Amino acid sequence: xxxxLFLVPLALFVVLGIYFAVGLTRDPSHMPSALIDKxxxxxxxxxxxxxxxxxxTSDLDGEVALINFFGxxxxxxIIEHPVLMDIAAREGVVIAGIDWKDKxxxxxxxxxxxxxxxVFIGDDPSGRTAIDFGITGAPETFIIDHKGRVRYRYxxxxxxxxxxxxxxxxxxxxxxxxxxxx
Amino acid sequence: MLRSIxxxxxxxxxxxxxxxxxxxxxxxxxxxxPVLEARAREISRQLRCVVCQSQNIDDSNAPLxxxxxxxxxxxxxxxxxxxxxxxxxxxxxxxxxxLKPPVQTNxxxxxxxxxxxxxxxxxxxxxYLSRMRRADNAAADxxx
Numbered sequence: 001x002x003x004x005l006f007l008v009p010l011a012l013f014v015v016l017g018i019y020f021a022v023g024l025t026r027d028p029s030h031m032p033s034a035l036i037d038k039x040x041x042x043x044x045x046x047x048x049x050x051x052x053x054x055x056x057t058s059d060l061d062g063e064v065a066l067i068n069f070f071g072x073x074x075x076x077x078i079i080e081h082p083v084l085m086d087i088a089a090r091e092g093v094v095i096a097g098i099d100w101k102d103k104x105x106x107x108x109x110x111x112x113x114x115x116x117x118x119v120f121i122g123d124d125p126s127g128r129t130a131i132d133f134g135i136t137g138a139p140e141t142f143i144i145d146h147k148g149r150v151r152y153r154y155x156x157x158x159x160x161x162x163x164x165x166x167x168x169x170x171x172x173x174x175x176x177x178x179x180x181x182x
Numbered sequence: 183m184l185r186s187i188x189x190x191x192x193x194x195x196x197x198x199x200x201x202x203x204x205x206x207x208x209x210x211x212x213x214x215x216p217v218l219e220a221r222a223r224e225i226s227r228q229l230r231c232v233v234c235q236s237q238n239i240d241d242s243n244a245p246l247x248x249x250x251x252x253x254x255x256x257x258x259x260x261x262x263x264x265x266x267x268x269x270x271x272x273x274x275x276x277x278x279x280x281l282k283p284p285v286q287t288n289x290x291x292x293x294x295x296x297x298x299x300x301x302x303x304x305x306x307x308x309x310y311l312s313r314m315r316r317a318d319n320a321a322a323d324x325x326x
Contacts, residue, residue, distance in 0.1 A: 031275075031278050034272070034273065034275055041274075101245065101249075126249070127245075127246070128249070130246075130249075131246075131249060131253060131274060132274060133274070134276070136233060137233060137246075
């Protein structure tokens with residue numbers, strides 16, 4: 001009995017040690033989105049200057065889609081851009097873009113220069129819609145299912161590896177869910 | 183010599199201490215109503231800047247923190263309560279946006295931990311002390 005009592009602090013130490021060791025491997029900047037499995041926030045964004053079509057919540061009705069926050073000021077978005085172009089062209093995925101806190105016309109010329117992967121583009125100069133999405137930085141990408149629910153959030157530039165490993169399988173699964181639903 | 187060093191150090195400390203900390207809140211953000219503005223500052227101090235993580239939005243110069251400060255003030259002017267505004271941001275950013283973790287099931291251990299550890303330590307200390315006393319008494323008995 002006495003022996004066991006002596007082992008209690010050691011056991012506690014080991015348990016805490018494991019707990020903290022696991023904790024240290026986690027990235028504190030990675031935050032789960034509060035929107036997962038919740039309906040898409042309501043928004044009705046005007047077109048960016050130079051375009052005619054804006055982007056509203058109702059535009060994606062019944063479609064599995066990606067919503068991508070970008071900005072002409074955002075450096076990582078330049079890295080991500082060709083990947084989005086590729087996804088839109090080769091995978092036939094609907095990608096909607098929200099131009100976050102950009103100067104008038106800057107988003108349009110950015111897309112003219114590089115190509116436009118987006119079916120819809122909304123302008124969010126005040127950043128209010130970005131807050132509704134719980135955005136912490138650009139680029140950030142959400143996957144929306146056919147019922148208009150947010151199913152996944154990726155913070156940071158999508159690379160071909162991340163697309164293949166995480167996003168593409170989920171898009172395919174959600175499409176199947178949409179097809180199976182009556 | 184020593185005296186002049188001390189007085190120089192004191193002067194430096196005084197100079198540093200008397201400097202007003204630079205505010206992240208810009209004058210054009212502030213509300214005209216001082217009561218609402220005070221509430222805005224108080225709410226802002228409880229909300230985490232999600233870009234810089236260890237700062238509150240009242241202290242942060244990040245553009246997103248500014249957007250959140252403006253949002254807080256806009257909701258205040260619209261007549262929302264402090265709780266409603268904080269709930270509004272928690273709904274979008276999760277509990278993470280709160281600098282002080284709320285007391286709820288997934289944080290129960292966090293909040294209870296100090297009491298648990300204290301109780302455990304006090305129990306162990308009590309056990310140890312009572313054993314010591316018994317050992318002392320036994321030793322005293324033997325000597326008798």
